[in-house]
Each structure stands twice: as C-alpha cells, then as structure tokens.
Amino acid sequence: QKEVEQNSGPLSVPEGAIASLNCTYSDRGSQSFFWYRQYSGKSPELIMFIYSNGDKEDGRFTAQLNKASQYVSLLIRDSQPSDSATYLCAVNRGHTGGFKTIFGAGTRLFVKA
Amino acid sequence: DADVTQTPRNRITKTGKRIMLECSQTKGHDRMYWYRQDPGLGLQLIYYSFDVKDINKGEISDGYSVSRQAQAKFSLSLESAIPNQTALYFCATSDSGLNYGYTFGSGTRLTVV
Numbered sequence: 001q002k003e004v005e006q007n008s009g010p011l012s013v014p015e016g017a018i019a020s021l022n023c024t025y026s027d028r029g030s031q032s033f034f035w036y037r038q039y040s041g042k043s044p045e046l047i048m049f050i051y052s053n054g055d056k057e058d059g060r061f062t063a064q065l066n067k068a069s070q071y072v073s074l075l076i077r078d079s080q081p082s083d084s085a086t087y088l089c090a091v092n093r094g095h096t097g098g099f100k101t102i103f104g105a106g107t108r109l110f111v112k113a
Numbered sequence: 114d115a116d117v118t119q120t121p122r123n124r125i126t127k128t129g130k131r132i133m134l135e136c137s138q139t140k141g142h143d144r145m146y147w148y149r150q151d152p153g154l155g156l157q158l159i160y161y162s163f164d165v166k167d168i169n170k171g172e173i174s175d176g177y178s179v180s181r182q183a184q185a186k187f188s189l190s191l192e193s194a195i196p197n198q199t200a201l202y203f204c205a206t207s208d209s210g211l212n213y214g215y216t217f218g219s220g221t222r223l224t225v226v
Binding site: 044049088104105 | 153154155156158203211212214215216217218219220
C-alpha cells in the first residue's frame with residue numbers, strides 16, 4: 001500500500017462545474033497536508049495547505065481534511081480550462097530527527113470548455 | 114529572477130558520463146531537496162539538506178551525490194549516468210517546520226542515451 005494514494009484520473013469535468021480531487025494516507029501520525037498543481041512539463045506549485053480537521057477555503061479552492069478517515073480532498077469551484085493540470089497531494093509526517101514529506105502520484109484533471 | 118533556479122533546463126548526455134545539475138535559491142530557506150519525477154511514479158526524493166553541514170540520503174540516492182556549497186546552492190551529480198536516470202529533476206526549498214510547503218525550481222529534463 002502506498003503511503004499517499006490518489007486516483008490517477010483523468011478526471012474530466014465541464015467548465016463551471018465543481019472538481020473534487022481526493023487523497024488518502026496511511027500514517028495516522030501525519031500532521032500537515034498540501035495540494036500542488038503541476039501543469040504539463042512544469043514544476044509543481046503550492047496552492048493549498050491544511051493541518052486542522054475541517055474545511056479551508058481560498059478563492060475557488062477548498063481543502064477538506066478528515067483525520068479520522070485519513071483523507072484529504074481539494075474542491076475546485078467554477079472550474080476553468082486553465083485548471084486542467086495534475087494535482088499532487090503531499091503529506092508531512094513525523095520521521096527520525098524531524099518530519100518527512102510524502103507525495104502522491106497525482107490526479108490529472110481535464111476541464112472541458 | 115526566479116526564487117529557485119535550476120541549470121541546465123535540458124541536457125542530453127551519454128551513458129557513463131558524469132553530469133552535474135545545479136540549483137540556487139533566493140528564498141533564504143535553509144532546507145533544500147532534489148527530486149526526480151517519472152511518469153506515473155510521482156516525485157521521488159534523492160537527497161535533502163537541512164543546512165550547509167547537513168546532507169541526507171532520500172529514497173533513491175544510489176548513483177547520485179550532492180554538494181551543498183552554500184545556504185543558497187545545492188548541486189546534484191550523477192557519477193556515471195545510465196539510461197534509467199532519464200527523468201525530470203526538480204530542486205526544491207522549504208522553510209523549517211511542518212506547515213511549510215515547497216518552492217520548486219523549473220526543473221531539468223535529463224536524457225541519458
């Protein structure tokens with residue numbers, strides 16, 4: 001079992017719809033959670049982070065964290081074609097001498113105009 | 114200027130050659146990382162450094178070495194390149210602490226023939 005799992009997609013949604021991206025993690029000691037957006041051939045860009053249970057909103061993006069169920073999700077409202085990208089989930093968990101960041105393999109999102 | 118600069122952007126090299134990838138940052142972060150990305154496998158950690166005197170192996174360090182020349186500079190070397198080291202390489206930096214994400218460089222696309 002991978003430590004951080006994401007559906008590889010592609011997830012296809014029409015323009016203006018809500019895109020829902022999910023991520024599950026295996027280590028209950030995980031403490032902070034990140035979403036990165038990566039356009040094809042480009043570097044990942046941090047778009048959201050969350051460390052408390054519940055929702056965190058930033059513009060059209062909402063991150064949701066449920067530590068009991070060990071999942072974190074990203075909602076994108078009013079999806080635009082420019083949101084088409086791969087979304088990487090990353091999890092920080094305790095590790096010898098500090099902490100460790102584990103990345104999921106990413107979910108490809110395609111927003112149809 | 115970019116916060117995290119990688120050189121070169123693209124490189125084709127022959128099997129057995131030694132090659133160095135360079136990374137410099139203006140973020141003022143102590144922590145620097147080298148990742149490789151292969152299609153479908155996500156980001157894999159090669160080496161990381163929490164300060165100038167600290168170097169640590171990541172998940173896939175075999176065949177690679179690093180040098181932290183200064184707080185702002187972290188270079189990755191492939192001692193004797195082999196074709197399965199063909200990948201997209203990213204340098205990243207972060208602040209200390211669990212709740213800080215990464216800033217990535219633009220990446221180096223390396224092809225070993």
